[in-house]
Amino acid sequence: MVIVNEKICDLCGTCVAVCPVDCIELTEFDLIINDEICIRCNICIKMCPFAALTSKTSEV
Amino acid sequence: MKKHYNIAIVGGGPAGTTAARFATSQGASVVVLERDREIGVPVRCAEGISKEGLTKYVDINPNWIAGTITDFGFISPSGKMVVFHSPTIGYILHRRLFDHALAEIAADMGAEIYTKAYVHGLRRDGSKTTLYLRHIGTETEVEADIVIAADGIESRIAHLAGFNTKLSPKDVEPCAQMQLANIDVNPNRGDFYLSNNWAPGGYVWAFPKGENTANVGLGISGKYAGNKSALEYLKDFVAEKFPKASILTTTAGGVPVAKALDKLVGDGLMVIGDAAHQVNPLTGGGISTAMAAGKMAGSVAASAVKDKDISAKRLSEYQKQWDKTIGKDIKRLYRLKEWAINLTDTDYEDIARSLDGLTPEQVTLVKIFKQAVKKKPSLVIDVLKVFAGF
Numbered sequence: 001m002v003i004v005n006e007k008i009c010d011l012c013g014t015c016v017a018v019c020p021v022d023c024i025e026l027t028e029f030d031l032i033i034n035d036e037i038c039i040r041c042n043i044c045i046k047m048c049p050f051a052a053l054t055s056k057t058s059e060v
Numbered sequence: 061m062k063k064h065y066n067i068a069i070v071g072g073g074p075a076g077t078t079a080a081r082f083a084t085s086q087g088a089s090v091v092v093l094e095r096d097r098e099i100g101v102p103v104r105c106a107e108g109i110s111k112e113g114l115t116k117y118v119d120i121n122p123n124w125i126a127g128t129i130t131d132f133g134f135i136s137p138s139g140k141m142v143v144f145h146s147p148t149i150g151y152i153l154h155r156r157l158f159d160h161a162l163a164e165i166a167a168d169m170g171a172e173i174y175t176k177a178y179v180h181g182l183r184r185d186g187s188k189t190t191l192y193l194r195h196i197g198t199e200t201e202v203e204a205d206i207v208i209a210a211d212g213i214e215s216r217i218a219h220l221a222g223f224n225t226k227l228s229p230k231d232v233e234p235c236a237q238m239q240l241a242n243i244d245v246n247p248n249r250g251d252f253y254l255s256n257n258w259a260p261g262g263y264v265w266a267f268p269k270g271e272n273t274a275n276v277g278l279g280i281s282g283k284y285a286g287n288k289s290a291l292e293y294l295k296d297f298v299a300e301k302f303p304k305a306s307i308l309t310t311t312a313g314g315v316p317v318a319k320a321l322d323k324l325v326g327d328g329l330m331v332i333g334d335a336a337h338q339v340n341p342l343t344g345g346g347i348s349t350a351m352a353a354g355k356m357a358g359s360v361a362a363s364a365v366k367d368k369d370i371s372a373k374r375l376s377e378y379q380k381q382w383d384k385t386i387g388k389d390i391k392r393l394y395r396l397k398e399w400a401i402n403l404t405d406t407d408y409e410d411i412a413r414s415l416d417g418l419t420p421e422q423v424t425l426v427k428i429f430k431q432a433v434k435k436k437p438s439l440v441i442d443v444l445k446v447f448a449g450f
Contacts (some may be wrong), residue, residue, distance in 0.1 A: 012104060014234055014314030016214035017227050018282070026214055028095045028178040028194070046286035049234040049312035 001035045008052035015044035065091045066365040068204035070217045075333025076210035078354030080166035086362035093177040100159025104313035111149040113348030124157035126269035136412035137255035137405040145420035215335035229282035231318035236290040237277025240305035260284040261401040317341035325375040341397040
């Protein structure tokens with residue numbers, strides 16, 4: 001799953017714009033990633049201007 | 061906040077507040093819903109605009125002009141600078157003050173503006189649209205005849221309304237910017253640093269905001285994003301070129317460098333500004349294009365409300381105006397951008413060398429691009445058409 005580092009995230013919305021399945025929501029104060037919709041394409045991680053997103057492999 | 065407005069605009073940037081101004085001036089009731097706590101903040105922008113692109117839409121107030129630009133410097137990877145004397149004046153804005161001013165003009169005409177108003181849902185129902193929002197923590201709803209999505213690059217409202225606003229990574233530039241103080245800059249020259257080591261598939265800008273301070277930022281092509289973030293590229297650049305600088309702001313942003321959306325309207329719905337990818341894809345400039353779209357969409361929306369016809373067909377008047385003016389230019393600029401993101405450092409050096417020895421007055425943008433497109437002559441027509449006004 002994709003994890004947001006809230007200490008780094010600048011709430012700029014670039015990840016929202018490029019997410020192909022629209023699983024990221026930028027509210028008035030935080031960034032929410034819906035892991036049930038996320039397809040793990042990692043495009044948001046690559047595109048984040050501040051490298052605030054990372055992927056964490058969860059045990060299945 | 062009332063229950064119903066003729067026009068609800070999501071997003072209080074230059075696109076949204078310009079649409080609000082032109083819609084209220086024609087008698088429509090208008091609400092602007094801004095997600096952030098303050099109009100114009102944070103500034104995710106290099107703040108540059110041409111005099112022409114500004115004065116077409118608003119009277120200049122010296123309070124929000126931070127600097128006046130008469131020259132541009134292009135710096136090659138080895139540090140060779142080509143100075144170009146601009147035939148038109150450019151300005152570096154204080155975007156916070158500028159955005160406030162645009163909002164105040166709209167408000168003076170009667171538009172209602174709310175901040176910390178986050179729209180998270182939308183339902184189209186016959187002849188009206190309901191927006192679901194959280195306003196300073198309280199859930200509420202607003203009904204409108206027409207919704208204008210001006211919510212920036214993430215474009216979530218347009219997406220919720222069924223528009224395909226998704227951007228492919230190669231059509232987005234992840235950007236980082238710092239406002240630097242205590243640096244040596246020419247207050248009347250905007251500089252562009254061109255090297256794939258500094259900013260692959262993009263460029264670094266240094267836009268002065270008066271003496272000794274400048275917006276220094278960069279965008280990289282999404283095509284090359286992944287190994288190193290825009291912020292890391294910027295930190296390296298600043299350490300190399302401005303090691304003694306104090307850093308007054310650090311912001312991230314994404315700039316759409318795409319073709320504008322094919323479909324800008326639906327029944328009771330319009331999309332404008334960054335949300336509609338209405339940005340010059342070669343330079344990333346989008347303030348003027350946003351105000352242009354805001355003016356067109358706001359005017360068309362108000363007259364559609366007056367005539368009680370909010371159908372996509374009626375609202376497409378905005379799209380027609382857009383397509384035959386700026387929309388056409390953006391298609392050409394997109395072709396140039398697709399080519400420019402593949403330029404190598406050797407290409408940049410060749411161009412700089414070929415212009416060596418010319419005075420700033422002798423260097424023209426057409427000359428620069430003529431040198432640049434030697435390797436791809438088919439682009440000459442695009443270049444000439446883009447710069448036909450110069």
